[in-house]
Amino acid sequence: MSNGAVHACDGAGVSEITVASSLDEAAAGLGTEMVRFTRLIAAWKQRVKHDAGAADRVLLARLVCGGDQRATDLAADAFLDLSTVSRQVRSLVERGLVARRPDPEDRRGSLLTATEAGRARFEDYRRQRDAELAGILESWSPQDRADLIRLMSRLNADLAERQHARPGPGGDQGTTVEQGEIRR
Amino acid sequence: MSNGAVHACDGAGVSEITVASSLDEAAAGLGTEMVRFTRLIAAWKQRVKHDAGAADRVLLARLVCGGDQRATDLAADAFLDLSTVSRQVRSLVERGLVARRPDPEDRRGSLLTATEAGRARFEDYRRQRDAELAGILESWSPQDRADLIRLMSRLNADLAERQHARPGPGGDQGTTVEQGEIRR
DNA sequence: TACATTGCTTGTATCCAGCAAGCATAGCGG
DNA sequence: CCGCTATGCTTGCTGGATACAAGCAATGTA
Structure with missing residues (x-):
């Protein structure tokens, strides 16, 4: 060097x-x-090991923010195998954070909803995380903060594009969700 | 809000x-x-699932770049439990990527060295990774590239500081490694 | 009705990680 | 030199997250 x-x-x-x-x-x-x-x-x-495992936070977040979804959609969104999502969802349901309700249009699966408890839990997670980050960012200039977020956002978008382009093991089970389209 | x-x-x-x-x-x-x-x-x-597992790449990198080290130091550096490092090192040794040599000053442990094969392997990893990233960054302005790296570097530094401040489960086995000091 | 598709679950294996216990060496106070 | 403690590492065990493959159930279609 x-x-x-x-x-x-x-x-x-x-x-x-x-x-x-x-x-x-x-x-x-x-x-x-x-x-x-x-x-x-x-x-x-x-x-910071939360009470719950770390993984289901992602799914919880997507349900809280993205609204009710099917497991398949969650999996595609999160680049996870459907089987993984299936287990995580079961765990979330058992803990009362997520509820299944029959999909009126397809009786094979269910629509997943974050319960009130789930939403509260998610808010807890988020608050804690953001508090930590705020503690870091407080010494940054507003310009740097904005730049970091902007650039990471762009990097993420580019990474996601590549991820979708080369399906790979996890991120795609046949449907090849294009770009940012979310289906349904 | x-x-x-x-x-x-x-x-x-x-x-x-x-x-x-x-x-x-x-x-x-x-x-x-x-x-x-x-x-x-x-x-x-x-x-991109390499031939080897994903984890040992980190240790290999630290050995190639940081020079010979003891397992304990590797663990502290990487915020990993010593036992985890121990296993990974064993795997690396078995595959001929890392060599142990007796520590002249302490016969309890060994100093770890990346072998030639290990260095070559690491270079492969790094080349592949950087090629992917270059593919992404090529459409970026030099300014954005530089900014992203600068800001991520700063973010990492701040995160590492917090990590050291609150030892937590992994990054500390009794010694409470302070700040950036590396011992040895 | 038969067959292919889609949505999900479950069995199994792998990898990574930590904790706790143990062993060998080191280092120190007597 | 003798214990006692500290240090470096290894190993047994456990748990979590994940993927892959196989299978079941509901759909859709010919």
């Missing part, structure tokens, strides 16, 4: 990035940060 | 963020993006 460029090393300590002039350098630098980030998030999740 | 703000919903589809004026709004927006991001990364990891 000598000049202003990044190069190989992931997850190393400080990762001093300056401008990353070339595309390759930018990719390497972003890779480094992504690796660090995911490891940090994993540690964080574990530290 | 009413105006042009983000609000509750995680992981929902498009997550249109504009400026996120207040701190709370910024935190919520960042939370949204972080959740989406982690899920996308998980899906990605699975899609």
Whole structure:
């Protein structure tokens, strides 16, 4: 490590990035940060270990925010296998956070709804998370805050596009949900 | 919470963020993006499923970049339990990617080194990852690229600080590694 | 009615992770 | 030198999240 460029090393300590002039350098630098980030998030999740497992929070969130949905749609949205979603949903139902109700148009499956308890639980999760983040962001300039969110949003969109493009094991069970379309 | 703000919903589809004026709004927006991001990364990891499991890549990276280390230091660095690291290291050794050599100063443990094969493997991982990222970033302006990396780096630093501040289950086995000090 | 499709569940396996217990070495006070 | 404690690592066990495959139930279609 000598000049202003990044190069190989992931997850190393400080990762001093300056401008990353070339595309390759930018990719390497972003890779480094992504690796660090995911490891940090994993540690964080574990530290704040909610009463419930970590995974179903995602599904709960999607139900609270996206409205009633079928398990299949949840799975496609979240890039999870339907079987995984099925188990998580069962757990959520057992804990009273989600309710099934028959789909009037298709008796094979059910529509899933977040119960009042589920919504409350989700709000708890969200509040706690946002409080932590606010504690971090409070020392940031509004400009940096806005930029980070904007850029991560764009990165997410690009990643999702690639994910959908190459179906892969989890993210697609035949329907190949295009772009942001949500079906139904 | 009413105006042009983000609000509750995680992981929902498009997550249109504009400026996120207040701190709370910024935190919520960042939370949204972080959740989406982690899920996308998980899906990605699975899609490109390397020959080896996903976890040891992190350790390999740290060995290649950080030089020879003891398992204990690896664990502290990566916020992992020592037992987890121990197993992963064993796997790496069995596959010839990492070598143990006796620590001249302490015969209880060993120093771990990435072998030539390990370094090559790591380079493969990194190349593949960076190629994917480059494919995404190529349509970005140099300014946005640099900003994203800078801001993520800062976010990581802040997250790591908090992680160290509150030890939590994983990142600490009795020694309470303080701040950024690395021991050794 | 027969067959293909779709929605979901369940059996099984894998990977990752932590906790607790144990072993070997180290280091220290007598 | 002898214990006692601390440290480094390993191993047994457990739990969670996930995927894949197989199967059942309801739909739709010819």
